[in-house]
Amino acid sequence: MQRSATIAVLVENEAGVLARVIGLFSGRGYNIDSLTVAPVDEAGKLSRITVVTSGTEMVIEQIKAQLDRLVPVHRVSDLTLEGPHLTRELALIKVTGRGEHRVEALRLADAFRARVVDATTESFVFEMTGNAEKIEAFLALMRPLGLAEVSRTGAVAIARGSSALAA
Template sequence: MNAQAALSPYSSSAGKTERHETHVLSVLVDNEPGVLARVVGLFSGRGYNIESLTVAEVAHAQGLSRITVVTSGAPETIEQISHQLERIVPIHTVTDLTLDNAFVQRELAMIKVRGKGENRTEALRLSEAFRARVIDATTESFIFELTGAPKKIDDFVELMRPIGLVEVSRTGVAAITRGPLEM
C-alpha cells in the first residue's frame, strides 16, 4: 500500500506523502467494562488503523489490564494517538515502546498446513528450522504452534503457503519493556 492510501481522512496532512512507521503502544487501564470499546472507538472514529490488539489483566489486586496496540502512521499521527489515549479517563499510562526500542515483543500463532508425501516432509523440515511445534496431526494435515517476533511468524506463514497453507490464527503482539524498570 502506498503512503498516501494509508493516510487517515482526518489527518491534517491528507494528500501529502509522508513517512509511515509501525509503533507498539502499551496502555495500562482500569479493568472495567467499556474501556476497550472507548480505546477502539478512538481509533475507528479518527480513521487510525489497528494492526494488532491484545488485552489481558496484569494486576488483579489493583484491577489493571494492559492493552497492547500495534498501529502505523506518520510520526505526528502516532504522537497524536498517544496524546488522545492519555485523555481517556480510565487510562493510567500510555507508553510508546517503539521510541526507546528497548522492548521485547512476541506473538503466538497456530498454522494449519495440508500436505502429503513430499509436501508433508517439507512442512516438518521447515517447522524444525523455525522451532514450530506440532500440536495436532492427521494423515493429511498438521497444526503448528509458533511463538516469536511477528516477522518470524510472517516468514513461516509465507513458506507454508506453497506447501499447503490452510488457515492461520494469531494472538496479536504482547510486548514489555526491557530492564528492571517498570513502565
C-alpha cells in the same frame, strides 16, 4: 514520514474500556495493525492493551495524547521510542498434505522452532511464537506445502531491562 508504533496502555479492567480505546482510533480514522488485551495484576483490576499502529510522528503523538486523556487510562507508553523492547506473537498454523509435503513441512517447522500441537494423517497444526517477520517467513514457506488456515494473536510487547509499565 510514516512509522510503526507499539503502544502499551495500562487501563482499569472494566466493561467498556476497550470499546472507548477502539472508538478513539476508529473515530479519527487511525488504523490498528494489531491489538491485544488481558488483565495484568493479581486482583484483576488492571488490564494492559498493546496496540500496534502506524502514522506520521504527529499522528502517533496525537494518539498517545488522546489515549492519555481517557478516564480509565493509567499510563501510556510508546515502547518503540522508550528503548529496547521485546515483541512476540503466537500463531496456530494448519498445513494439509501428504507424502513429501508432510516431510518438508515438519523439517521447516523444526528449523523455525514451531511445535506440532495436533497431527492427523492429512494435516498438522503448528504452534509458533516469534516476531511478526518470523511468522510471515514461516507462512510464506508453508503456502506451497498446503497452508490451510492461520490463527494469530496480536503483538504483545514489554520493555527490556528494569523499566516497567506501572500505574
